[in-house]
Amino acid sequence: MKHGISLVCGVACATLLLACAGDPPPETTTRDPTPAIRATIQSNTTQSPVPIPTATRHPIPIGTPTLDPPRPVQSGSVLTFTYTVQRGDTLIGIAYATGTTPEALQRLNGLRNPNALQVGQQLLIRRQIEGRAPSIKLIPDSELVNGPTAAAFDAATFIAQQGGYLSRYTEVVAGELLTGAQIVERVAEQFSVHPRILLAALEYVGGWVTQAQPSEDQLRYPLGYKRTNLEGLNVQLNWAALRLNEGYYGWRLNTRGYVRLDDGAYLAIGLGVNAGTAGLQNYLAAISTLSDWPTIAESDGERAFMRTYRRFFGNPWQYDFGPLIPADLRQPPLALPWRKGEMWYFTGGPHSAWGPGTPWGALDFTSANVAGCTELQDWVTAAADGIITRSARGEVVQSLDPSGDERIGWSVLYLHIGSRDRVPVGARVKVGDPIGHPSCEGGLAQAAHLHLARKYNGEWINAQGATPFNLEGWTAVEGPREYDGALVRGDRRREPCQCKRPDLNGIVR
Structure with a gap:
C-alpha cells in the first residue's frame, strides 16, 4: 500500500x-480520571544557539553535567504500585496494562471475587525490576x-x-x-x-x-x-x-x-x-x-x-537554562475567574493540567446555568492582568510576563472557552475583563465548564505544593484521587461536586 x-x-x-x-484523552470532565498509579522502587547542520529573551540565564555548562544526589530506593528488585480502580476497569484489563496477571493481583490483594471491583478501590501491584536505566x-x-x-x-x-x-x-x-x-x-x-x-x-x-x-x-x-x-x-x-x-x-x-x-x-x-x-x-x-x-x-x-x-x-x-522553577517561587495574585457578585460551582479538584502525566495542576468550575454542553451566557473573566497569547479550539492562554510569551514566566490556561465572543490573540486584559463563555470546546467534556491551570517557564505547576493554587484566598488541597480535594479559605471549605450546592461547592466572588 x-x-x-x-x-x-x-x-x-x-x-x-x-x-x-x-x-x-487530554481533557475530560468526568469524575473517572486517569488511573492513579503511584509507585516506589523498593545533510544536517547544527543550529547555532541564539539569545534567550529572558532577564536571567544561568551559566551554561559545556561537557558532562554533574549527577544529582541519588534518591533513596526500595531495597531488592520489586516495584510496588498503588492503583486506584476507575469506572469500567476489570481485573484482566488492569493486569494487562500493568504487566502482571489477574491471578497475581487476586492473591496479592486478597480478592475473593475478581469481578467485584469497586470504583476508588486501591490495589497493590508488584513487578520485578529487570535493571536500571x-x-x-x-x-x-x-x-x-x-x-x-x-x-x-x-x-x-x-x-x-x-x-x-x-x-x-x-x-x-x-x-x-x-x-x-x-x-x-x-x-x-x-x-x-x-x-x-x-x-x-x-x-x-x-x-x-x-x-x-x-x-x-x-x-x-x-x-x-x-x-x-x-x-x-x-x-x-x-x-x-x-x-x-x-x-x-x-x-x-x-x-x-x-x-x-x-x-x-x-x-x-x-x-x-x-x-x-x-x-x-x-x-x-x-x-x-x-x-x-x-x-x-x-x-x-x-x-x-x-x-x-x-x-x-x-x-x-x-x-541549559538552569532551574526552571526558582526555589522561592510565589504565585502572583489571581482572582476568581468570573464576575463579582456571581456564585459559581467548584466541580473538579486538582487534576491533570493537560493530559495524564502532567501534575494535578487544574481546577474546574461552572456556573449555575450549566445545561449539558450548551455554551453558557455567563462570562469567564481574566484572573490577572496580561496578554492573550493563544485563543483557538477552546484554549485561551494568557501570559502574565511582560514578554507576552507563555513560555516565559507565569501563564494561565483557560480551557473549554467557546468560540463566541472569545478574546482574541494579542489582547491586553485586566483582572475581571471578559475571556469568553464556558463550553465543551477543546478536548472532551460532558458539560460546559472552565478548566483552569498554571505554568511557569513552561512547566505545569501542581495545585498543591510549594506554590499552591490560590484564587482570592481560596487555596487548593489535593485529594487521594484526581478531581477530589478541596478549596479552603480560613475556616471555610468547598469540595468539588457535580452538583449545585451553595454550602458544599458554591463560591461567590
Whole structure:
C-alpha cells in the first residue's frame, strides 16, 4: 500500500490513541480520571544557539553535567504500585496494562471475587525490576519543557531547512488541515514539550525531518508507537508528548521512579539523573525492548537517540537554562475567574493540567446555568492582568510576563472557552475583563465548564505544593484521587461536586 503525503485523523483518532495507551484523552470532565498509579522502587547542520529573551540565564555548562544526589530506593528488585480502580476497569484489563496477571493481583490483594471491583478501590501491584536505566544526564530540564529556550527556536524554519518529508506533509486534525510544522508546534504548545526534543524523536524513529520518503513502517508509526489504527503524525506526537511528560513530572514530583519497556519489562530510573533525562528515558523505554534498550539509551553510539539530537542541535547543555522553577517561587495574585457578585460551582479538584502525566495542576468550575454542553451566557473573566497569547479550539492562554510569551514566566490556561465572543490573540486584559463563555470546546467534556491551570517557564505547576493554587484566598488541597480535594479559605471549605450546592461547592466572588 502506498502512502500519500496527507492523512486525515480527527478527534476520534486521538481519543482512540489515548484510550489504547491506557490513558484518557487530554481533557475530560468526568469524575473517572486517569488511573492513579503511584509507585516506589523498593545533510544536517547544527543550529547555532541564539539569545534567550529572558532577564536571567544561568551559566551554561559545556561537557558532562554533574549527577544529582541519588534518591533513596526500595531495597531488592520489586516495584510496588498503588492503583486506584476507575469506572469500567476489570481485573484482566488492569493486569494487562500493568504487566502482571489477574491471578497475581487476586492473591496479592486478597480478592475473593475478581469481578467485584469497586470504583476508588486501591490495589497493590508488584513487578520485578529487570535493571536500571543509565545513570547519566542526557538533556537539561529546559530541553524537555517548552520554556524559555524554546522561545528562541523556530521549529517551522528548521523543518523547512531540512527539506524532508515533514516539510511537505499535511494532515486533517479535528477538521482543520495542518502542515507538519503546525502539528509539531501545536503539540509542543498544548503539552508544553520542547519542539527540539519532538523533532529529534521524529527523526530518530521515523526519519521524517530529513528523508524524502520514509519507509512504510516509519510513515505509519513515526514516533515508534506500533499499535493498530494509531497511525500518523498527530496521534503519534500526542503519544510521545504524553510519555515525555509522564517521566518528567513523575521524577520531579517523586511519583514515578521507573520506566516500562515496550516488551513489558520494568527498569528503575538511573541514579542521579534530572527530570529532563527521566522524561526522555520514559519515552525511549516505551519504544525499546530489554535487549535493544542499552544501545538506544546511552549517551553516544551508532543507535543512540542522543546521536540524532546532537546531529541536529549540538550539545544539549549549551541550552541549559538552569532551574526552571526558582526555589522561592510565589504565585502572583489571581482572582476568581468570573464576575463579582456571581456564585459559581467548584466541580473538579486538582487534576491533570493537560493530559495524564502532567501534575494535578487544574481546577474546574461552572456556573449555575450549566445545561449539558450548551455554551453558557455567563462570562469567564481574566484572573490577572496580561496578554492573550493563544485563543483557538477552546484554549485561551494568557501570559502574565511582560514578554507576552507563555513560555516565559507565569501563564494561565483557560480551557473549554467557546468560540463566541472569545478574546482574541494579542489582547491586553485586566483582572475581571471578559475571556469568553464556558463550553465543551477543546478536548472532551460532558458539560460546559472552565478548566483552569498554571505554568511557569513552561512547566505545569501542581495545585498543591510549594506554590499552591490560590484564587482570592481560596487555596487548593489535593485529594487521594484526581478531581477530589478541596478549596479552603480560613475556616471555610468547598469540595468539588457535580452538583449545585451553595454550602458544599458554591463560591461567590
